[in-house]
Amino acid sequence: MPELLTRLNETAKARVLTLQDYFVLAGNSVRFMFARPFYAQDAVQQMDEIGVKSLGIVLLTGLFTGMVLALQSSVQLKTFGATIYIGNLVSASMIRELGPVLAGLMVAGRVGSGIAAQLGSMRVTEQIDALNTLGTDPIKKLVTPRVVAALVMVPVLTIINDFIGIIGGNIIASFVVGVPTSQYWHTVWQQIANDGFTARFVPNDFIQGLTKPLVFGAIISITACYFGLGTTGGTEGVGQATTRTVVTSSILILIVDYFITQLLLSVLTYGG
Amino acid sequence: MADDRGDRRDSGDREGAATSPAGERRRPAAVRQAIRSELATDASDAARAARRSPRRSPDGLPAPVVELDHVWLSFDIPVLEDVSLVAREGETVAIVGESGTGKSTILKLILRLLVPDRGAVRIDGEDITSLTFDEALMVRQKMGMVFQGAALFDSMTVFENVAYPLREHTDLGEDEIAERVREKLQFVDLDADRVMEQMPAELSGGMRKRVGVARGMANNPEIMLYDEPTSGLDPLTTATITKLIMKLQRELGVTSIVVSHDIRSVFRMSSKVALLNEHHIVFFGTPEEMAGSDDRYIMDFLGGA
Numbered sequence: 171m172p173e174l175l176t177r178l179n180e181t182a183k184a185r186v187l188t189l190q191d192y193f194v195l196a197g198n199s200v201r202f203m204f205a206r207p208f209y210a211q212d213a214v215q216q217m218d219e220i221g222v223k224s225l226g227i228v229l230l231t232g233l234f235t236g237m238v239l240a241l242q243s244s245v246q247l248k249t250f251g252a253t254i255y256i257g258n259l260v261s262a263s264m265i266r267e268l269g270p271v272l273a274g275l276m277v278a279g280r281v282g283s284g285i286a287a288q289l290g291s292m293r294v295t296e297q298i299d300a301l302n303t304l305g306t307d308p309i310k311k312l313v314t315p316r317v318v319a320a321l322v323m324v325p326v327l328t329i330i331n332d333f334i335g336i337i338g339g340n341i342i343a344s345f346v347v348g349v350p351t352s353q354y355w356h357t358v359w360q361q362i363a364n365d366g367f368t369a370r371f372v373p374n375d376f377i378q379g380l381t382k383p384l385v386f387g388a389i390i391s392i393t394a395c396y397f398g399l400g401t402t403g404g405t406e407g408v409g410q411a412t413t414r415t416v417v418t419s420s421i422l423i424l425i426v427d428y429f430i431t432q433l434l435l436s437v438l439t440y441g442g
Numbered sequence: 443m444a445d446d447r448g449d450r451r452d453s454g455d456r457e458g459a460a461t462s463p464a465g466e467r468r469r470p471a472a473v474r475q476a477i478r479s480e481l482a483t484d485a486s487d488a489a490r491a492a493r494r495s496p497r498r499s500p501d502g503l504p505a506p507v508v509e510l511d512h513v514w515l516s517f518d519i520p521v522l523e524d525v526s527l528v529a530r531e532g533e534t535v536a537i538v539g540e541s542g543t544g545k546s547t548i549l550k551l552i553l554r555l556l557v558p559d560r561g562a563v564r565i566d567g568e569d570i571t572s573l574t575f576d577e578a579l580m581v582r583q584k585m586g587m588v589f590q591g592a593a594l595f596d597s598m599t600v601f602e603n604v605a606y607p608l609r610e611h612t613d614l615g616e617d618e619i620a621e622r623v624r625e626k627l628q629f630v631d632l633d634a635d636r637v638m639e640q641m642p643a644e645l646s647g648g649m650r651k652r653v654g655v656a657r658g659m660a661n662n663p664e665i666m667l668y669d670e671p672t673s674g675l676d677p678l679t680t681a682t683i684t685k686l687i688m689k690l691q692r693e694l695g696v697t698s699i700v701v702s703h704d705i706r707s708v709f710r711m712s713s714k715v716a717l718l719n720e721h722h723i724v725f726f727g728t729p730e731e732m733a734g735s736d737d738r739y740i741m742d743f744l745g746g747a
Contacts, residue, residue, distance in 0.1 A: 207610075296593035303553055303587040304607050304657075305579050 195313065195399075196392045202307070202314040212315035220281045220316075220391075221323030225330070227280055231272050232264075232331035236338025239263055244347045253347050257357030260339035262365070265379040269332035271427055274386035277324055278419040282394040285316055286415035289398025290408035298399065313395040317388065324387030325380050332379060366439050374438045382430055386423050393419040504530040506567065507665060507697040508552055513561035521547050522558070523721040529665075529714070534691050534698040536708040538743075539718030545701040549667050552699065553585060554578045565665070583611065586658030590670040592650040594642035594657070600627070601638040604657045611661065626656040630686055648679035655686060659696075666690060668700040672707050680707060687711050705744060709733070717743065 243259040289312060292298050301308045336358055343349040366374045397411040397418070508529040515522040521544045529535040537545045550556040551563050554570050562569045565581050573581065594603050604623045608614055614622065627634040630652040642650055651671060658666060668687065672680040684707040690696045691711075702708050708715060709729040717725040717732070717740060725732060725740055732740060 291596075295591055295596070296589045297595055299555070300587070300589060300593040300595070302555055303582065303585070304610065305582055306610055 192396050198309050199313040199317045202310045209315050213318045216315050216319035217323050220319045227276050228327045228331050229334055231276055232334035233338040235268055236335030237342050240339035240342035256343045257354040258361040261358040261361040264332045264335040265375045270328045270382035273328040273331040274423045278390045282390045282415045282419050283412040285394035286398040286411045290401035290411040293401040294404050317391045320387035320391035325383040328383035378434050389422045390419045507531050509564040511562040513558045515558045520721050525723050527716045529697050532695045533713040534711050535714045536700045536712040537716045543718040585665045586663040588654045588658045588668045592654035596642050600640050600653050604660050607660045630656045666696050666698045672704045684711050
């Protein structure tokens with residue numbers, strides 16, 4: 171029994187330390203955004219890597235998600251003779267939930283794994299040690315630019331994902347269900363307006379739809395850097411780091427999504 | 443390996459991602475400026491070699507540049523116990539021993555990537571164990587490190603690798619940086635025009651090591667640290683790298699610390715040899731003294747090597 175308690179104690183301690191390290195890394199990466207030297211060129215390069223190169227996968231995801239949403243909702247709405255409201259359903263689902271979550275998951279899979287593999291390889295080939303000996307802080311040089319790039323690009327990708335998803339819904343609504351395009355876009359806007367505004371002109375849906383990807387961007391980049399920099403055990407360790415990154419950031423995205431939704435629904439005045 | 447454990451790592455080596463202690467990352471403008479002017483004024487190897495007058499300690503010997511004074515270090519298990527050694531100006535000191543005895547840890551202590559539990563690590567007479575990150579950074583500028591696998595940044599070209607410390611820590615213009623990079627690549631017997639735009643992955647093992655040396659010496663350091671510089675190389679390339687280390691010592695008066703398993707190269711290039719066994723230094727003396735020793739362990743080690 172005492173042995174079991176000791177083991178539990180050790181495990182708990184290790185977990186708390188891991189969490190502490192994670193938040194120290196997050197704190198330092200944010201702090202270094204405001205401390206010289208700035209690695210702006212690295213941040214721009216990462217924006218290309220995270221944003222531009224993820225565009226294809228996000229476009230495809232958004233388009234087909236919007237199309238399937240329209241198709242599924244048309245079946246349900248047809249029973250009530252309410253297919254003209256397809257726009258409302260697609261708009262609310264894409265902007266509030268599916269756009270941010272799917273863009274987040276796609277970026278976690280494509281970019282998170284890439285960052286973890288790159289930093290993991292740098293760790294096992296002593297390139298991180300080399301940075302240290304050359305007087306460069308690896309967090310400042312490697313982590314901060316990636317966090318900045320993710321904070322900028324994941325919301326941008328989400329906006330594109332939302333828009334393409336709504337266009338996908340438009341295609342199905344117009345060509346399969348028979349809802350006129352003008353009617354579809356009218357209901358899309360109607361849904362946004364019905365969900366209310368903050369400070370009179372900022373739609374609540376936009377606040378929800380942009381807060382989430384901002385947080386997801388931070389989760390993906392910091393998790394990837396955390397596991398990447400912590401890689402041990404050679405090439406096998408690099409593989410493990412990438413797997414852990416994708417699994418952890420995907421789970422965190424889904425869990426955090428619930429809590430952000432809960433928080434924003436209680437803070438924002440819906441339908442007002 | 444013991445040196446892969448990381449509780450007391452100083453600036454960036456703690457296992458896991460939270461690499462550097464928070465208080466050690468600030469680099470005030472004054473410190474940055476001091477580093478930049480120090481490095482930028484060091485125009486060429488020849489000028490530096492000419493300017494350097496041999497310093498002498500009161501006993502008439504060359505002044506100690508690197509000193510480990512009764513150093514103790516442990517993580518979960520002991521790594522180093524009561525380790526002392528001295529590298530005097532212009533000397534090449536080799537650290538040899540079985541795998542896992544803490545040889546590479548000594549290099550990390552000298553770089554102040556690790557801090558000892560007890561004892562002092564002195565660079566040019568200054569104890570570096572209690573320095574802040576900024577002060578440690580200044581001291582680190584005196585050193586160049588060559589890693590076992592060269593540790594070249596694989597996303598950068600050879601030119602960018604060698605130019606990295608210059609871009610990071612000096613105000614030199616691009617023309618001056620290009621000139622300095624060319625000079626360093628030529629010093630390590632590489633055809634600068636041919637290799638400058640190549641990526642590290644396109645180079646052979648020996649060429650990578652030489653680029654690693656060029657990057658290590660880009661800032662014209664007083665001290666060069668080598669971690670297994672000849673491991674994994676064929677005999678001819680091993681001889682080339684050994685000659686290169688000797689050339690640096692001979693032509694530029696650089697003080698070198700070499701961690702190696704390659705006894706033949708060690709005997710060829712070293713002024714002193716330190717033999718580590720079971721966390722202690724069991725021998726510290728000249729290669730001749732080592733070869734002539736009748737100590738059972740030394741004889742076994744040399745026989746096995």
